[in-house]
Amino acid sequence: MTTFLIDKNSGLFHHLNVFLIALEGVFTATSLAAGQRVQLNPGDFSTIEGLVSKMDVRVPLHGPIATAIQDRTPDVIEITVLPTPPSPPRFRFNTRGLVRTLTILVQPFYANYFEQHVPEIRARYGRDDKGWPPVWQAAWAVRNAISHNGRVWFKSPDHPAVTWRSLTLAPAHNGTELSSLMSLGDLLVLLLDMEAERTGKAVPNK
Template identity: 30%
Template sequence: MVNRMIIGSTERKFDNSRADILRFESRDPAFPLVVTYLTALFGFVGLLELYNPDEKGARPWAVTDVATFDGNLCNSRIIWSPHHVVEPMICNAWPRFVEFEVFKADPIPTGRKLMLGVLEKYLFNLGQSLITNFVEEYKHHLDSKYGKRSNWPPTWNFARAIRNAMAHGGQIRIDDGAVVNWHNASYSKADNGKLITDDVWPGDLLFLVKEMEREIAEIVPK
């Protein structure tokens, strides 16, 4: 296994003796959004390889080549082999599934920031598209069932706060008095102005979307 992309802490320790599986299938509501997020990121990495003067140029990823995403709030390391997603797409077909291996990882030290360099704004905008589009697509179902948005189910209420933050430059903006919680994070009006990118890492977004799918499945029949 060759790790060709790490979005997280290169020093992080994790338990590689046992992996759980995080899987999105083509019938899942967020599947097109997740595939778009991943392939856009994958394409940018290929572009960097192509134009990096210290490399021999972009080369195909083998089946055993992987990308790594750290989750800060969920204390996890996610490993993804792009092969099963990219291969059908270059043949003008949509993939049937996206699958990640998930390993428990040591907590990220408080205050540790994710240093992304040129990828920071790029990843922020990809994440904004992922979360915003999912929230906007289903918010009318939630409004119909729960009325006030502060009454939404816990994961969707948290996602709503993340979506609003992403619309305000990444800063928490809670105006309705709601307190939102998810894994190791809790936000309220007192946190307005706090940058979510210090807490919510790309691996967390993938977990968040999967939990949003589970909650919306109880509300909107397939």
């Protein structure tokens, strides 16, 4: 289990903070619609499964909206990543019916991070994505899918396949819905990998 500490100096910080505000809003509205009482306490988190990464991602549920209402941002965002257990634990509240919605929800924040930092990658490795580090090659393919209505899209049928962890994307996947190939948890883990590659060092953790 690794807890990543994402502070204001991280390229991920502002994108994740806004996403967590939206996620807490979805959780609160969903709980109310299901007839449940909403009471979030310090330390409460949401566990998001990664299909490709085989990792569970724990993100904070308590605090993002309250902090934003006070016109503040947190000093640090803690995200914990741990291997998905063979027998998933029983959670207090399950949003499996919203998996596709939540995966789509994170895509604009992912795309914004990509667009903000891809100039650095191009300056370092050239404009042709085929010369980029593998994680950013895969990131490019994911970004392409997001910009094509959430479906995998390679302009050239001869473009080499790209691979990240156990995920491979290739022109043969054109038209396939991205959310059927990778989950919200995977997108969050991919963002951590992209940030580590971009900065040349591991994202700080405890």
